[in-house]
Amino acid sequence: EKPLLEKMPPDQEQALTRDIEAEFERLKPSAASEDRRxxxxxxxxxxxxxxxxGHDTKVHAFGSTENHLCMNDSDxxxxxxxxxxxxESTCKLAAALEKRGMERIVCVPGxxxxxxxxxDPEYQVACDMNVNSTLALDNTRMIKTYVEIDERVRPxxxxIKHWTKQRVLNNAAIGGTLSSYTWICMILNFLQTREPPVLPSLHMLPHKKKPPNAGVDISFADDIETLRGxxxxxKETLGELLFAFFKKYGHDLDYEKNVISVRAGNLLSKEEKGWQFLQNNRLCVEEPFNTGRNLGNTADDCSMRGIHLEFRRAxxxxxxxxxxxxxCEQYEFP
Ligand code: ATP
Ligand code: MG
Structure with missing residues (x-):
């Protein structure tokens, strides 16, 4: 076997950076799609x-609509x-929305x-909604802050999100792979562990404490004015970073030992988390707020092998x- 290439040749790397910038322009949601949302x-x-x-009802968007990582087809x-x-009774909510012209209604009360x-056929958008479960607003605020710190994060x-969708690696619910949220945590941790780092750990930087939300600590450094830059x-370019991302997850990371932790801004060990014997613990990604949860557990050993091969292919x-x-070629099912 040939030794692994550590870095791309400079001209090839510069061309890749230009390709990433061009692809980013294509992937960014259009003004029309933002407007529909x-x-x-x-x-x-x-x-x-x-x-x-008269119930003080408010609608808050979260996920990619708010974290700057939206694509034209995102829900x-x-x-x-x-x-x-x-x-609060999701079935009554579903019935009312059907009456008002919404389609393809699925209620998941349990x-x-x-x-x-x-x-929504009028604005051509798919929507997932929950009622009074506001923790996701806080983890969305965290992702949004990370994206705003350095201008390389968004492209x-x-x-990478586009690559995960093209390669069919972005379906935690049905496909047994990983959600966008898990992928984003893996990307953020990769950027936190560059030398020197592109991103800090917002939980580790000094910050004001906020009152807990449903028993969970939701405070982290979020003053973007002091964090920007x-x-x-x-000084790594987009091309160097993308190459290093695939190399890290395809070849360098020891999946046997490590836990990816955005909260720590570092890798932890399965041992110190007590995660050696969890089910589906081949890939361990700590949820930054509910730190007892492994976001990687949607992928079993078999689909992790597939994901690992995809990193190596890329x-x-x-x-x-x-x-x-x-x-980023579309995966062809055999
Ligand atoms: P896409 O554009 O693919 O829809 P997204 O950024 O909206 O990407 P999703 O995976 O759809 O990502 O998740 C939406 C939001 O739901 C996340 O930003 C996060 O706030 C929340 N979320 C998703 N999965 C979890 C989880 N396992 N634990 C906590 N929050 C989660
Ligand atoms: Mg979403």
Missing amino acids: RKFLDKLSRILNEEWP VDVCITTKCKAI AKVPIVKIW LALV WGRDN HKILAEKGHLAEC
Whole structure:
């Protein structure tokens, strides 16, 4: 076997950086798609307050609609906050939304966080909504802060997210792979562990304590004005970073031992977390707020082998030719 390429040749790396920048421009949601999302959110708020007036009902978007990592086809994640008991019963909520013209309604009342899924034919958006489960607003605020710290984060994360979708590695619920949220944590931790780092750990930096949300500590450094440019000592280009991302997860990381921790800004060991014997613990990614949860547990050993091979495939293509398009080619089912 040939020895692993540590770095790409400079001309190839520069071309890759240009390709990533161009792909980013293509992936960024259009103004029209942002506009549809905003209009949909206003309409949802209007419907809820007309159906059940006087309950201080508010609609908050979270996930990619808010964290700068949205693509044209991303769904809208919504948290409804309300004092209204009827809305809290997801089935009544679903019935009211159907009456008001929403389609493809799926009600999941028994889930850890009960949700309603809908499709709005008017604005052509899919939406997942929960009621009064606001923790996701806090972890969205964390991702958004990380994305705003350094201008390389957004293009890099969007291109990697695109790669995960093209290679069918982004479906935690049905596919047994990983959610966008898990992927984003892996990207953030990769950037935290560069030398010098591109990103800090927001939980480790000094910050004001906030009151807990549902028993969970939700405080972290979030003053973007003082954080912006934190990673400027790291001079790596987008091409170098993408190459290093695939190399780290394809070849360098010891999955047997390590836990990816955005909260620590570092790798922890399975031993110190007591995670040696968890189910589906091949990939360990600590949820930054509920630190007892392993976000990697949606992938079993078999799909982790597949994901690992995909990292290696991407690394090999970039090492040999540096072609982003080939790297992100749509997976063909055999
Ligand atoms: P996409 O564009 O693919 O929809 P996304 O950024 O919206 O990407 P999702 O995986 O859809 O990512 O998750 C949406 C949001 O839900 C996340 O930003 C996070 O706030 C929350 N979330 C998802 N999974 C978890 C989880 N396991 N634990 C806690 N919060 C989660
Ligand atoms: Mg989403």
